Structure formats: structure tokens, C-alpha cells
Amino acid sequence: MALLSVQGISVSIGALNPLEGITFDIDKGEILGLVGESGSGKSLTAMCVMGLLPRIGGSITKGSIVFDGRDLIGLPEIELRRLRGKRIALISQNPMTSLDPIIRIGAQIDQVSNLHLGLSAEAAKARSLELIAQLRIPEPAAIHRAYPHQLSGGMKQRIVIAMALAADPDLIVADEPTTALDVTIQAQIIQIMVELVRDRGLALMLITHDMGVVAQACDRVVVLYAGRVAEMNGIGEIFAEPKHPYTRELIRCIPRFGQAPGSLKGIPGTVPSIVDYPDGCRFNPRCSNAQALCRDQAPALEPKSSGLAACHFSEV
């Protein structure tokens, strides 16, 4: 049985319905990539899994999120809180703003193991120092005493990762963990994170818009488009044989070494706005294959020769 199984969840925030029928699952020790353009609902999906949706004024109107056999929807807040940080941890998008600026780095990591593992102050500190060292940060003791503003963005994101690992969770949700960082250290952070996750056999839900990161780190991929799942498949299959035209376009957009100058292309058109989603398949205005059926009827997410895709005309 999957560690986390998200089945057909729809989300509403006020009058908007940013997510519709999101479905995927993650097995123990698996790294699942969640890709899509800005506004496709990636971060919102993370909020659903963390049970933090009510904090931004949203609610899940349909579907279920089963984690380790328990449906998180309808679980009392106090139960959710015991899961958060302890069994499901978050690595947030912006390390610059994710740490409390007036509290020492060490105390912020200690807090997690103290809270969830009941460690004493000394034991928590020892554990934090060990984690800091594992994230290949020099001089752990000095960092433990430092304040967030004294660290670079990359260092801060390592601290956020250490914080996520502090209570030995089963699942880590990483919401675009490197978008706010310099390109030069993005790969490094992803590599360290993936290594630690693999070593511990943790499951990771890696949200990104970078197909390169997906190729580097993930076992399987879910492609989101405009609040719906477009396609889900194993990493090899999705790159070799994308079933959804949107996935195909995404892969075509990855720059290649030796590519002829001027041949780098984006996907024509723009992501539709949430207040004005097109009828039928939401990708139809940008799809080169769109037919009348695509404009009338939303395709269901169906099994194809491998994986799942939501396209009326995927060949296989």
C-alpha cells in the first residue's frame, strides 16, 4: 500500500476552484516529482498534504488524502499537528523567509526534535549538530549559535532541510526547494537532499518546475496543468514516451547542449487564468492537436500503455 495516496481532491478558495481531481500516490522510499508551470496548483497540493490549507482560507471539497492508512481529511487539527513535522515534514520554497529571524538557528532545529521526539535540550542540540554536519555545513557549532541573517540562502535552505529531517519523518514535501537560490548551488542542494532522503529510505514529494531537476532526482513524475493532473508516469517512460501533449512540450523546452542557436522554444500561448479556464481540456488552446472533442469535453485521467494521462488523443 502506498504511504500517501491522494485521490481526486478538489480545492476551493473563496469562489475559486484552483485544484480539480488531483490524484497521485507515493510509496515508501520513493521520490515523486510534481511538475507544472506557476499557477498549476503545485504549492496548493503541498498545502493539502500538509493539512495547512485552512490557514490560507482554502478547503478540500472532494476526494481523500490517505497517509499511512489514515484519511487526513476530517482529522482533527490536533491529530494533524502531531503528524506535521513528525511524520510529514515541509521544506519550503523560500529559505530567506522560512526561518524566524530573531531566533538562533540551533533553537529552530532543536524545537522539532524536542517537540516530536521529546528530546532534552542537550540531546536535541546534539542531534541538530549532527544534522547540520550531515548537510555538509562547516563548523556546525558556530552555525547552531548563528542567526538566520548571518547565513547565505543556500546555507539557510540546508538548515530548513535539517529541520525537516529532525524528527525522522516518513514523508518530506519539498516545495520548489531551490527556486529562490542561485543556479550554481541549486544542483548541490538537490543532490544533498536526495542523498539524505535515499539514505534514510524516506519518501519525497518534490515540487518543481524544472524538468532537469526531475530527471536528476525523481522515480516518478506527476505533471500538473491548470489545476488538473495531465500525466503521471515513471521517470524513464515520461522522458522516452510522453503521453500528454503538454508533457511533450515541456520536455521539448529543456535546452540541450549543442542545440542550434535560436532553436530554443517555449510553449506557445500562456497558462490560462484560474478565473477563466477554458472548457474541455484545459490545454486545448495551446495544443497543436486540439480537436472539437478537446474543446467540449474534459478528458479523464486514464491508464495508457504505461502510466496515466488525461488526453483524448494520446496515441498509446
Add this chain to the structure above:
Amino acid sequence: MISFFIKRLLLLIPVFLAVSLVIFMIVHLVPGDPIDNLVQINSSPEQKAALAAKYGLDKPLYQQYAIWLGNALTGDLGDAIILRRPVSDLIAQNLPHSLTLGALALLFSTVVGIAAGALAAIYKDSWIDRVTMALILLGSTVPGFWLGLLLIMLFAVQLGWFPVSGARSWDALVLPVLTIGLGGVALVARVTRVAMMETARKDFVMMLHAKGVPPWRIELRHVLRHALLPVVTILSLRIGWILGGAVTVEFVFARPGLGSLLITSLNQRDYPVVQGALLMLAVAVMLGTLLGDIVQAAMDPRVRERIE
């Protein structure tokens, strides 16, 4: 931290000089002559000139300023012209009353204001928030002297719980402290509430929720702690206001204090007293700001960094 303290202290010297000059000039630009208040209506110009010479009022202004400042730095603020006593004695006599009243009012505003603001922020949009906000609105719009009169009517005249006026016993402090403090409560509560609600929207607060930290702990240990930074700033600015600006309240309750001393002397054109009292208030404001800066540096590592 110590180097920061010394730097800030040195920075106060030019401020002090500028303020002292302004005080001196303002007092001398006010029309009216203290000598006229001292002498009889039919005194001769010679008698007036002799008196002016006695108090040094015949010298050019810059000389008067230099003499006054030089003496002030050695603790000699001159003699009161009307009250005929050393100004430093008058201040020494009145300052403790203002300090006691001010300190208690400040304490009251701080404790009650932070508690009320925090409750309103934590229970945002509930009846607790609405009631607190209504009281805050009332507290920040009702003028102190009028509130003082109302409190006297209710608690001193009708109920007889506290003395109407004076400063003879400790219970005479209750109503003045309430009168001055309630305005401060409103101010502190409003700033606390807004700052907490602003902080609650920050990313790191969402991260704390994601870490599974209990909400009350997030509110008290993280959000409130951030909200106290602006509160410290307004409190430090209020120290000077409470010492000098509480004058109407001192007046209503017929209490001695720096404020009443200032007003009485101002009416009598008693220059040395006005100058001395204003200088004391200016020093109090400067020390209040310095204290605020120090507390803020102690609370916020980013402030410490900026200074060093």
C-alpha cells in the same frame, strides 16, 4: 553591545546641544518679561535694570546661553525668579512625583496594552477582538483631562474609593495612573494587535505550523515576540510624553510634578525654571529613546548587526 551603547551615548551630545539651544531661544522669544512680574507697577526703570542685572538678563543672549549651559552641565540650573529658589531644588522636588506616576502609568499601559492587543490578535474577528477594538478606539480618542474628571466623579466623588486629588498617599496615585495609562493601553494594544496580525502572515509562521508547533506557542513565543519590537519603539517615545505631557492630568488631580511646575512657571515667565524643566524633559526623552534602542538591540539580532 557595549560599543553600541557608548556610540549611542556620544551621539546624544550634539542632540543635547541642539535641544538646549532651541529651548533657550524659544523661551526668550516668548513675549513678556519676568521682571514685570517681580516689580511693583510703579517701579522705576533703574530698579528694573538692577533686577535684570541681578539675574543676568541684561547680558547679550549668546552670553546668557553660554552661562546657562555651562552652569547646567555642573548641575546648577540657576535660581527661579518668581519662586526665588534654585531651579535644581524645584526639579528635585517635583521630578519624583512625575517619575512615580510616569513609571506606574507606563507599566500599566505596557502590561494591559500588550495583553489586550495579543488577545485581540489571537482571537481575531471574534467578539473579544471587537470589544477590545471598541475600547481601544474609545481610549485613544477620549482626552486625558476629561477621562480624569470622569474617573474622579465616579471613583472619588460617587464611590469614595480614592482621594479626589493630591499626592499624600499611595491610593492618590490610582486615578492619575489610570487616566494617563488608559491612553497608553489603547496605543500599545493597537500596535501589538496590528504587529501580531502582520507577523502572523509571514512565511516563517506558516513554517512553524508545518513543524507542528502548537498554535498558542507560535503566537506567544514567536509572533508576540516580533510584535514587541514596534511596541518597544512607541513605549520609548512615550516616556518623555508621560513625564512632560501628562501636565493636564497633573493639573486635574492637583498633583505636584514636572508638568505642573512647567505650566506654572510658563505663566509667570519664570525663564530659569521653564528652561530647566524643559531641559530635564528633553534629557528624559533622549534617555527614553536610548533605552528603547538598547532594548530593541537586545531583542533583535538584526538590529545589533546593523549597529556593529
